[in-house]
Amino acid sequence: MELLGEGKKVLLGNEAIARGALEADVDVATTYPGTPSSEIADSLSAVARKMGEKGEAPFYFQYSVNEKVALEFAAAASHAGLRALTCMKHVGVNVASDALMTYAYIGCRGGHVIVTADDPSCHSSQNEQDNRYYARFASLPMLEPSSPQEAKEMTIEAFEISEKLELPVLLRTTTRISHARGVVELKPLKMTSKKGKFEKGGLTVTVPEVARKLHPMLLEKMERARELSNGSRFNFIEDFGGEDGIIASGAAYNYAREAVDDMGLKCRIFKIGMSYPLPEKKIIDFLKECRRVIILEELEPIMEREIREIAQRNDIGVEIYGKGFGKLERYYEYTPDIVYATLAEFFNLEWKYEGDVREAAPRPPVLCPGCPHRATYYAVKKVAPKDTIYPTDIGCYTLGLLPPYKTADFLLCMGSSIGSGCGFAYSTEQKVVAFIGDSTFYHAGLPALVNAVHHNHNFVVVILDNFTTAMTGHQPHPGTLLDGMGYEAVPMDIEKVVRGIGVKHVEVVDPRNLQETMEAMRRAMDFEGLSVVISRAPCILLKSKTKKEREIYQINQEKCRKCDVCITRFACPAFYHDEGGNVRINEALCTGCGVCPQICPFDAIEVKK
Amino acid sequence: MKKSVIIAGVGGQGVITAANILARASLKAGHNVVTSELHGMAQRGGNVECNVRIGNVYSPMVRRESVEAIISFEPLEALRNLHKVKRDGVVLTDVNPIIPPLISLGIGDYPPVEKIFEEIEEHCTLIKINADELARKAGSILTKNIVMLGAFHALGIFPIEEETLLETIRESFHERYAEANAMAFKLGKEAIESVGDMH
Numbered sequence: 051m052e053l054l055g056e057g058k059k060v061l062l063g064n065e066a067i068a069r070g071a072l073e074a075d076v077d078v079a080t081t082y083p084g085t086p087s088s089e090i091a092d093s094l095s096a097v098a099r100k101m102g103e104k105g106e107a108p109f110y111f112q113y114s115v116n117e118k119v120a121l122e123f124a125a126a127a128s129h130a131g132l133r134a135l136t137c138m139k140h141v142g143v144n145v146a147s148d149a150l151m152t153y154a155y156i157g158c159r160g161g162h163v164i165v166t167a168d169d170p171s172c173h174s175s176q177n178e179q180d181n182r183y184y185a186r187f188a189s190l191p192m193l194e195p196s197s198p199q200e201a202k203e204m205t206i207e208a209f210e211i212s213e214k215l216e217l218p219v220l221l222r223t224t225t226r227i228s229h230a231r232g233v234v235e236l237k238p239l240k241m242t243s244k245k246g247k248f249e250k251g252g253l254t255v256t257v258p259e260v261a262r263k264l265h266p267m268l269l270e271k272m273e274r275a276r277e278l279s280n281g282s283r284f285n286f287i288e289d290f291g292g293e294d295g296i297i298a299s300g301a302a303y304n305y306a307r308e309a310v311d312d313m314g315l316k317c318r319i320f321k322i323g324m325s326y327p328l329p330e331k332k333i334i335d336f337l338k339e340c341r342r343v344i345i346l347e348e349l350e351p352i353m354e355r356e357i358r359e360i361a362q363r364n365d366i367g368v369e370i371y372g373k374g375f376g377k378l379e380r381y382y383e384y385t386p387d388i389v390y391a392t393l394a395e396f397f398n399l400e401w402k403y404e405g406d407v408r409e410a411a412p413r414p415p416v417l418c419p420g421c422p423h424r425a426t427y428y429a430v431k432k433v434a435p436k437d438t439i440y441p442t443d444i445g446c447y448t449l450g451l452l453p454p455y456k457t458a459d460f461l462l463c464m465g466s467s468i469g470s471g472c473g474f475a476y477s478t479e480q481k482v483v484a485f486i487g488d489s490t491f492y493h494a495g496l497p498a499l500v501n502a503v504h505h506n507h508n509f510v511v512v513i514l515d516n517f518t519t520a521m522t523g524h525q526p527h528p529g530t531l532l533d534g535m536g537y538e539a540v541p542m543d544i545e546k547v548v549r550g551i552g553v554k555h556v557e558v559v560d561p562r563n564l565q566e567t568m569e570a571m572r573r574a575m576d577f578e579g580l581s582v583v584i585s586r587a588p589c590i591l592l593k594s595k596t597k598k599e600r601e602i603y604q605i606n607q608e609k610c611r612k613c614d615v616c617i618t619r620f621a622c623p624a625f626y627h628d629e630g631g632n633v634r635i636n637e638a639l640c641t642g643c644g645v646c647p648q649i650c651p652f653d654a655i656e657v658k659k
Numbered sequence: 660m661k662k663s664v665i666i667a668g669v670g671g672q673g674v675i676t677a678a679n680i681l682a683r684a685s686l687k688a689g690h691n692v693v694t695s696e697l698h699g700m701a702q703r704g705g706n707v708e709c710n711v712r713i714g715n716v717y718s719p720m721v722r723r724e725s726v727e728a729i730i731s732f733e734p735l736e737a738l739r740n741l742h743k744v745k746r747d748g749v750v751l752t753d754v755n756p757i758i759p760p761l762i763s764l765g766i767g768d769y770p771p772v773e774k775i776f777e778e779i780e781e782h783c784t785l786i787k788i789n790a791d792e793l794a795r796k797a798g799s800i801l802t803k804n805i806v807m808l809g810a811f812h813a814l815g816i817f818p819i820e821e822e823t824l825l826e827t828i829r830e831s832f833h834e835r836y837a838e839a840n841a842m843a844f845k846l847g848k849e850a851i852e853s854v855g856d857m858h
């Protein structure tokens with residue numbers, strides 16, 4: 051296991067964070083998965099499972115039901131005096147934010163590092179919100195690494211800052227940090243297993259009177275954080291001559307630093323690693339020594355505004371450039387091309403900017419060959435009226451958005467399929483069929499379903515139960531037999547849950563049986579009131595891990611009449627047209643799921659002998 | 660010194676594994692190395708790109724016309740990244756198109772492969788190999804990424820000893836694939852050597 055090695059290793063940014071937590075002797079790690087954060091927790095899960103085999107794992111790891119619970123669990127561990135790590139993607143912090151805002155008030159005891167992995171350019175997210183605002187919103191210190199090596203060091207430092215200030219510390223990465231690999235120097239692992247003790251009597255029950263006491267105390271802690279930021283080795287200046295300055299953080303620093311070499315720029319770079327609170331004193335000195343300064347930060351002009359304010363308050367006449375200058379925008383991630391072109395303009399150099407993408411036929415991700423979601427969508431489309439509204443949710447099944455299924459009409463966030471389903475059912479006369487995955491159902495679908503039951507909203511909820519959290523890398527969830535440490539867990543039975551909260555019409559189907567699924571869907575849509583169809587079949591990637599021998603299907607060319615239903619309506623990616631225009635099945639792709647023979651009107655799809 | 664390569668292909672072809680092997684071999688050979696990769700949504704049959712950069716580098720991302728080579732596991736994916744390779748650089752690509760499923764539905768368009776090759780040749784040096792065929796010869800289509808690494812190594816762009824790269828490959832897989840991988844590497848390398856000394 052690379053992560054448990056020694057010396058110098060090439061690690062993913064996320065693995066480096068996991069390693070940092072292990073070097074810091076973390077006691078409890080919790081998460082709800084989400085790209086680009088998932089590998090932090092997945093690495094810790096793998097370590098826990100591996101070490102668990104040989105006896106006690108030296109820390110506790112949990113895939114929690116959602117980010118809020120993950121944070122609450124870890125907050126309690128911290129108040130028992132343990133070191134805790136909680137990781138999530140940027141939108142996960144929205145889910146955890148109710149806990150986070152007040153957690154900042156009561157603070158922590160054992161060091162607690164909360165990782166937020168942001169996703170500028172929405173590579174795998176529903177928005178590109180800038181979570182540096184959360185540091186300001188909640189009043190919590192924030193560190194932002196630029197490389198895997200820094201990610202590891204900052205994780206360790208974050209635990210220390212957290213204990214010094216008795217405040218949880220936010221570690222913010224972006225996709226280009228989390229998913230970059232780089233050389234990381236590994237230090238000895240300190241992994242000891244321990245239990246903590248909760249000392250009663252602190253200011254930990256936030257009734258109004260206590261909250262009012264805590265808020266000024268929090269602000270006072272943040273003043274001390276500002277001092278730490280002024281002294282932080284992660285806020286450093288590199289001098290390449292000249293009288294102009296660059297202030298940069300995160301991925302933008304990497305591009306700027308390389309531009310200085312490549313373009314021979316004379317300037318000083320102030321690299322901001324502890325980005326909240328900003329190192330005000332150091333910034334004042336820096337601004338005073340510069341004639342002009344350009345600020346390179348992705349997304350929102352957060353540092354820019356705070357630095358402009360610092361300059362104004364201290365009467366510093368430096369010219370400040372930021373968003374709106376050169377190619378710097380508030381949306382999408384920066385790229386080296388954007389940063390080079392902008393710096394060229396700033397330093398008055400000839401430069402040609404031609405953008406950094408090239409038009410080529412798109413290759414969007416699609417549902418895997420044999421994916422059970424495809425069968426469900428095919429069956430639903432067969433029986434649903436044309437103007438049926440399909441509120442959808444987040445997971446592999448969101449790919450139902452693509453033709454030919456187009457079974458996705460509305461999506462906000464995890465769980466929104468059922469909440470918005472209630473709203474559409476009330477607001478229209480159209481049929482409403484909401485789709486939600488199993489992991490998403492536990493995460494945020496349950497309260498919405500309770501709402502739907504209680505108000506007897508008339509629509510269908512299809513729960514796509516594929517036994518896993520597929521989209522983010524097949525993590526366990528409350529329905530699985532084992533937990534994230536490989537220990538036996540208590541699997542939740544969705545059917546019992548749904549019946550238990552009072553849904554009257556519930557059916558469980560195997561989507562690989564299309565006829566059965568279509569009939570169940572028809573009954574559910576005819577039912578007056580709320581109905582739930584649980585469409586249950588394992589993600590094909592789980593299955594192929596266990597089942598070695600598989601039957602492969604082929605087209606009987608004599609029977610095939612080239613109606614193309616399999617290609618245009620069912621669209622399993624294993625189908626293709628050969629040069630002669632014949633329909634064929636790519637053997638390397640076919641998983642033998644056995645669904646397509648049911649859709650061919652001429653019985654031309656058969657098992658290959 | 661600063662050398663960069665893009666490894667491109669389609670989800671499931673072993674692109675990330677290849678990038679990872681190249682990165683670890685680079686470190687073994689004493690180079691600083693950074694890489695970037697895309698996970699998540701990009702995996703389900705979507706396009707996958709990894710950059711591997713060695714030497715005096717900070718950024719895992721690359722600029723237009725800045726990389727020495729593209730190693731592409733599929734022709735269209737070479738084209739998608741073409742603007743990032745230097746004019747005096749190389750595109751090393753497999754010749755077997757993988758048609759995106761949406762195109763089978765009549766959405767979008769896959770340019771004729773010959774057109775793709777022409778466009779690449781207008782930009783820089785093009786080297787084509789039939790890596791699918793070589794991988795099958797080596798024992799399994801799954802060794803395609805190793806064929807590509809063998810071919811890339813033969814171009815001599817990254818200063819890494821052959822044995823260092825082979826050792827890293829051996830460490831990356833179960834023993835039972837060692838033989839097929841060694842063969843795949845050799846076939847990839849020979850495919851380039853037979854094209855002649857291009858670089």
Ligand SMILES: Cc1ncc(C[n+]2csc(CCOP(=O)(O)OP(=O)(O)O)c2C)c(N)n1
Binds near residue numbers: 486519
């Ligand atoms: C608040 C929040 N947390 C995490 C994610 C990342 N995420 C996207 S889909 C998904 C889960 C998908 O699992 P499931 O619902 O079971 O569907 P599947 O992918 O298995 O089809 C997660 C965790 C997110 N988008 N939002």
Ligand code: SF4
Binds near residue numbers: 423
């Ligand atoms: S990973 Fe599983 S759930 Fe996701 S598309 Fe593939 S088969 Fe479907």
Ligand code: SF4
Binds near residue numbers: 603624625642646
């Ligand atoms: S059996 Fe048919 S639907 Fe299933 S994977 Fe093979 S070709 Fe696709």
